[in-house]
Amino acid sequence: MQRIYMDHSATTPLDEEVLEVMLPYLREIHGNPSSVHVFGSEARKGLNEAREKVAAALGASSPEEIIFTSGATESNNIAIQGVARALSSRGRHIITSSIEHHAVLDTVKYLGQIGFEVTFLPVDQYGMVDPDELAENITEDTILVSIMAANNEIGTIQPFEKIGEICRERGVYFHTDAVQAIGYLPFNLKEQPVDMLSLSAHKFYGPKGIGALYCRKGTKIRQLCFGGAQERKIRPGTENLPGIVGLGRAIELATTDIENRSRNLAALRDRLIRGLLEIEDIRLNGHPQKRLPGNVNVSVLYVEGESLLLDLDLKGVAASSGSACTSGSLDPSHVLMAIGLDHQTAQGSLRLSLGKSNTVAEIDYTVKCLKEIVERLRKMSPVLKK
Amino acid sequence: MMYNEKVMDHFQNPRNVGEIDSPSGVGEVGNMRCGDIMKIYIKVEDNIIKDIKFLTFGCGAAIASSSVLTEMVKNKTIDEALAITNNDVAEELGGLPAAKLHCSNLAADALHNAIKDYKEKNNIP
Numbered sequence: 440m441q442r443i444y445m446d447h448s449a450t451t452p453l454d455e456e457v458l459e460v461m462l463p464y465l466r467e468i469h470g471n472p473s474s475v476h477v478f479g480s481e482a483r484k485g486l487n488e489a490r491e492k493v494a495a496a497l498g499a500s501s502p503e504e505i506i507f508t509s510g511a512t513e514s515n516n517i518a519i520q521g522v523a524r525a526l527s528s529r530g531r532h533i534i535t536s537s538i539e540h541h542a543v544l545d546t547v548k549y550l551g552q553i554g555f556e557v558t559f560l561p562v563d564q565y566g567m568v569d570p571d572e573l574a575e576n577i578t579e580d581t582i583l584v585s586i587m588a589a590n591n592e593i594g595t596i597q598p599f600e601k602i603g604e605i606c607r608e609r610g611v612y613f614h615t616d617a618v619q620a621i622g623y624l625p626f627n628l629k630e631q632p633v634d635m636l637s638l639s640a641h642k643f644y645g646p647k648g649i650g651a652l653y654c655r656k657g658t659k660i661r662q663l664c665f666g667g668a669q670e671r672k673i674r675p676g677t678e679n680l681p682g683i684v685g686l687g688r689a690i691e692l693a694t695t696d697i698e699n700r701s702r703n704l705a706a707l708r709d710r711l712i713r714g715l716l717e718i719e720d721i722r723l724n725g726h727p728q729k730r731l732p733g734n735v736n737v738s739v740l741y742v743e744g745e746s747l748l749l750d751l752d753l754k755g756v757a758a759s760s761g762s763a764c765t766s767g768s769l770d771p772s773h774v775l776m777a778i779g780l781d782h783q784t785a786q787g788s789l790r791l792s793l794g795k796s797n798t799v800a801e802i803d804y805t806v807k808c809l810k811e812i813v814e815r816l817r818k819m820s821p822v823l824k825k
Numbered sequence: 826m827m828y829n830e831k832v833m834d835h836f837q838n839p840r841n842v843g844e845i846d847s848p849s850g851v852g853e854v855g856n857m858r859c860g861d862i863m864k865i866y867i868k869v870e871d872n873i874i875k876d877i878k879f880l881t882f883g884c885g886a887a888i889a890s891s892s893v894l895t896e897m898v899k900n901k902t903i904d905e906a907l908a909i910t911n912n913d914v915a916e917e918l919g920g921l922p923a924a925k926l927h928c929s930n931l932a933a934d935a936l937h938n939a940i941k942d943y944k945e946k947n948n949i950p
């Protein structure tokens with residue numbers, strides 16, 4: 440049976456070209472970049488080159504603004520907790536949105552428990568934050584705003600530059616979780632009003648367990664971990680050099696020819712959406728236009744998401760769902776609840792996230808399978824009024 | 826796959842799906858926690874469950890436990906059926922992942938509700 444991968448928002452396969460540049464760092468180049476000898480300088484060279492690549496891909500002013508981490512979870516924690524700790528004597532108010540990834544949401548919630556004041560901005564039915572509402576919520580006490588560039592579940596792209604401008608005018612730091620946006624939205628951080636940005640390599644065909652935090656020069660941030668002098672002491676610890684080198688190559692590839700790749704992927708996405716919307720009683724979740732080119736998220740009424748996933752898996756198609764039965768937490772996705780879905784509609788959610796391996800034939804096969812699957816499951820449904 | 830073969834068999838080939846025309850009893854339960862919903866129809870003759878059907882809105886564990894329950898109950902007496910617990914259902918399936926046990930906890934409850942409905946309709950204490 441053919442295997443079709445439509446879960447690229449969860450993670451992506453490692454690009455062959457990325458693997459190639461990593462291999463020497465898993466074999467012969469084993470030195471510690473902090474060492475004085477030739478082994479060290481060889482490793483240091485790889486580290487520096489990767490840092491330059493990430494800085495160039497993001498349009499940063501200087502490679503020093505790139506801090507390597509173990510991934511976006513850590514980047515988000517360092518950015519948010521780091522600013523909170525550095526600025527707690529100046530202010531204690533933090534603003535975020537209600538549809539952030541848990542790596543942001545739970546970090547901010549934790550700060551709420553230890554004496555910070557937190558505002559969770561609501562979103563509209565498409566998952567959009569209202570910049571005016573953000574402006575109204577900034578007070579004298581606000582030190583940080585963290586709003587994601589694009590949502591991992593419903594693909595909605597936020598007006599993050601507008602948000603950043605507001606933050607800059609008001610003298611508040613702006614952090615954005617750009618994990619899902621890398622490779623699809625162009626960044627030029629020299630020009631854009633973003634103080635901190637998080638990314639993870641495995642979301643754009645790089646290795647897992649490596650990421651970065653862009654931290655604009657002069658941003659006040661206090662380290663969470665203590666140790667060596669690596670990564671400007673903001674993230675001490677001997678570097679994951681194979682990962683870092685892989686990240687450098689992966690982001691270089693991901694940010695080359697963004698426009699063409701995004702257009703082609705969006706064409707596949709729209710074909711999939713059109714096909715799925717032929718099914719009765721199905722709705723598109725997220726924004727009709729301002730969405731990631733690879734993201735499709737629908738709710739199939741009268742059926743539950745995990746059963747959709749199982750049936751799809753049996754036909755070789757890998758996808759995901761925001762259903763409570765798949766989350767392990769017994770609650771349906773907070774993102775789907777925040778855009779106003781009722782419990783049952785959130786239960787029937789299905790995310791198909793496309794990537795560079797997907798073809799038109801795979802899209803058409805998936806649509807055909809889903810039509811059969813939905814019909815089968817609806818025959819069993821007690822909530823479908825016959 | 827997160828489920829064992831028997832669970833997947835019941836999920837893929839659920840037994841006794843549907844409704845019963847003029848049933849002796851109907852029981853419905855909704856899971857307050859995850860949102861799964863299960864509906865069981867029974868036909869009782871001479872104190873024996875002659876026919877049973879189900880409709881389920883839910884995950885693989887919920888669908889499989891409804892299906893296996895209908896097999897466990899068919900041609901059993903009312904008292905035998907009442908003795909079946911949610912635990913028995915999960916065991917009959919050869920076990921479920923711990924995180925999914927609550928999803929199977931509806932099947933026996935829905936059955937017991939259907940029996941209660943039957944007894945009420947027929948003034949059986």
Ligand SMILES: Cc1ncc(COP(=O)(O)O)c(C=O)c1O
Nearest residue numbers: 510511512540542591616618639
């Ligand atoms: C929007 C977003 N932020 C953060 C993360 C966390 O990334 P990682 O698991 O690589 O740390 C993810 C990955 O699921 C994500 O989609």
Ligand SMILES: [Zn+2]
Nearest residue numbers: 764861884928
């Ligand atoms: Zn369930």
